[in-house]
Amino acid sequence: MRGPGLRQGTRLARLWPAIAATLFFLFALPLPAFAASIACPPGAENFPPFYDDATLFKDAIASVANVEPSNQRLTGITVPHHLLTADLVALGFRAASGFRYKRIVILSPDHFHKTRKLYATTLRGFDTVVGPVAADAPAVRRLEMNGDIVEESCLFDKEHGVRAMLPFLHHYFPEAKIVPVAMSVRARRGDWDRLAEALKPIVDQDTLIVESTDFSHYLPQHDARRFDQQTLNILAAGSLDGIASLRQPEHADSVGALYIQTRLQRELFSAQPLVVANENSQEHTSDYVERTTSYVVALFGAFGPGFSNPARPKDKVYYLAGDVNFGRAMKKILVRDGVAERIVNSVLTLTGSRPLIVNLEGVILPNVPEAIDDMTLAMPQGLAVDMLKRLHVAGVGLANNHAYDLGPSGYAETLRALDEAGIAHFGQGETLALADFDLVGLTDIDTNGSKNTDLLTPALLDRLLHENAVRPVVAFVHWGREYRTEPSVREDMLADQMRLRGVSAIVGGHPHVSSEAIVPLAGGDVAEVYSLGNFLFDQSAERSSGSMLELRVFAQGTIFTRLIPLPNYFEMGRK
Template identity: 90%
Template sequence: MIARLVTVVIVSVVLGGRAQAAPIVCPPGTENFAPFYDDAKLFKDAIASVAAIQPSNQRLTGITVPHHLLAADLVALGFRAASGFRYKRIVILSPDHFHKTHNLYATTLRGFETALGPVAADSDAVRLLEAHGDMVEESCLFDKEHGVRAMLPFLHHYFPEAKIVPVAMSVKAKRADWDRLAEALKPIVDHDTLIVESTDFSHYLPQHDSRRFDQQTLNMLAAGSLDGIAALSQPDHADSVGALYIQTRLQRELFGAQPLVVANENSQEHTSDYVERTTSYVVALFGTFGPSFNNPARPKDRIYYLAGDVNFGRAMKKILLRDGVADKIVDSIVSLTGARPLIVNLEGVILPNVPEAIDDMTLAMPQDLAAGMLKRLHVAGVSLANNHAYDLGASGYAETVRALDEAGIPHFGQGETLALADLDLVGLTDIDTNGSKNTDLLTPALLDRLLHENAQRPAVAFVHWGREYKTEPSAREEMLANEMRLRGVSAIVGGHPHVSSEAIVPLAGGDVAEVYSLGNFLFDQSAERSSGSMLELRVFSQGTIFVRLIPLPNYFEMGRK
């Protein structure tokens, strides 16, 4: 295998800015392409390295994996995640690395021999694609196209009965051309099809630049922004922006699927020597990810959940004290988080005993109930940066802090940082305590609390702002978000409006992912006037993050039924 890889490097030269490879030579007649990689051990070792990771328990409709076999374990991870289900057809989207297609796209009717066994082409599907002869040609470039060939041993192992439709994409293709190919693929892609996007990400950059470009790409993916993906640069962001665009578009339009990035690494991580020009890798799964999704994850990548407003007092207290209600709600939430760390916004004051005469707009909750629920939900942090933390003044705030400390639950207030294992959350509120007319509290000095020296530790602003029941930011919040972006945060996660945003918004070309409001989590308001979401936040070892928005049921109404 090493000899084969060296051969590819030797025959590739740069002429006029274009990579050139040896002339295309087709196998005799209709014979399969000969094996490209000779060493089966590389693939078997990679497959063994992910054997302990559970495949997705919900059917995937697409995966994105690298083709650089330095990251063979990541290729295996993507295929392993999809391997819980069978597929008749696999479409592979790859760059045409050596600029060998005369048209914009190439495919082939030939099959392939691999180090682990043969892979057949889906001749009927290929012919349908080749009917678009003005843009798709039959080609033997796949003999040496590693973007496809690196996939095939894994494909044979995990899906031995599947047939393939390989597609090599020219760098000359632009967005209108990608849209044409997407339309041509639609008759081929059905519910028995898995779309495999074979893409390496940021190229030829030092690691700190690669990290920034990767974060921009991850934020555009999280937002599902076709415009944002189309605006990414090649190869700074990816070696095939077109493949990423077509994958995202087909997944949305054919399956209603969203992406979930489960790995992001850089080639620098694979050696102790300094690498001046790196390549980065992404593994993404595409699916609908409904309740009880088992969320495949590597032990090295930490997952956190951020949720909105929580208060265990008033009417919420009454329903939680009913037989079985707290258990039902806890079970529902833990089925989503998998008992991973959860961070919430605690609205109100924790007291040993809540006075009966307290008014409804003063939020207070009993210590035993609050501490018990927070522990059962695996809460790893409580934000007190909100407009109800001082409802009973400084003494009430001190009581809350005492109760949380006694229960061993970390907390963070205005301008304070919650330092998790590999992530910093900074609490901020732009709204003063209930009963005060003070708003617009965030000053440059408070915003400067977001500045962190270690760029490999992502910082997230957990901010209380905006207007109740409004899901769109005002000019004030837009200005604050930009100031937070300039201070280097990876994500801005908001609360206070009691209603949830429906989307993740990428700011400034993807520098920051913003969720304006998570709405309610455990709060005594009906679904008629409120809503809630939870944000899944996955942290990767190079300091990038990927966020996914999960709509929540109304737990208050669940407890009333």
């Protein structure tokens, strides 16, 4: 629950490179007792400034000046309050700064257990080193009508969970007024639901909800990474039950704030989370630190086509898509004037021309025989290679039931065409080593028409075991039954075996229909998308669907996944 908020801490953070490693623990330990004393300003005066030097805030704001704000309106952000990572706080506010807000609700832990009720707020404004921030008095009074759980309090004099937000808020949203909320550690899920209901009348389209939360606490980095991954997977799934099951402070210093943010975003705005940063305090020193703190920046919005998707250069973004075949009826539409260009432009609008990995169903041939039957998938080399390059495909999966449709010689022809084009590929049990993570191809289904199934043996699954524990491993698996989005007992068993071998995510294909959500397995250890369905495949929307998985890799080895529904590109091309 507790973390640094002391003014001296901000100066130390600013001078961090020069600080001896022996002082590192100061940023993860509770503030001294004197910092928690409460002083109420006289009359209706503002709380005085909590930090006495604006340099830290100005430097952090300057550090993210080149990050493009979101071009779609955000309805919430999650940012840290440890000013060791002031640049991450600035990143969250910068992402939201493309739009104006009249009101900002700040959800913070009550770090020093000063509220007598479950929640505290205040009608007072705040002076900061960069200017004043006013309270939204009507909204605060509306919240205080819930007097059995909400009280007026002066604890905000020393509450860094709120005070660390205010200089950034003043810079990016100088006209906005705030509703600060400090949350007691005593509150439980039923209490969080009550506060969410109490906030609904004051949260409208002109409101930004700022969740001031630090994540895993008091753990060495290898443990913190595991807890962070669990949190990220549960957040990606949007699971309120999963969030409510998180442990405090191992997962976050305010699970309640994360729960309330997620619930309000879903129910008021149909908004989804997008995590754009995940760091650990160990990353700020080369010396081993026994007790660390983790940090997350998340954006909430109804992200639609054309979303600019803010990202730092240090965090790498990839896309995984489902079944692709450039033969049969798909070939006929792609050769029409303008169709291929229209489809490529639609895809690149989603990916931002970032690397894409697809499941290539079928055989690439220099010339496809006219007499080939419809269930034998083959595609012309020129068209296939051209489309893969235009889509910025960084790798194709060949672990599927159509890669050997023309036997070993057809498979060899496919490899030759891909190698000549410089397009990476990975088949059964093979690893595609990308710059930031490893993809392992697996198929439980043999060549089309074969009765051989249940191919995945323990020896093949062991291909998922990689020596570098920091480097994420993703299973790209072909399994299941066509047109069914629910796993069978066998797929559930295989997924658990993959989890036990340390994969970060399981991404499936074959059913030609897409899963509707990311599922966190075993308390969030693994993110599973049972099926991505079709990507570029000649089946109508009546019987098929497809999604793309965005996979963001952070420097500490964690990932965040986001499922993006796709249009039916086959039907798009026929119009």
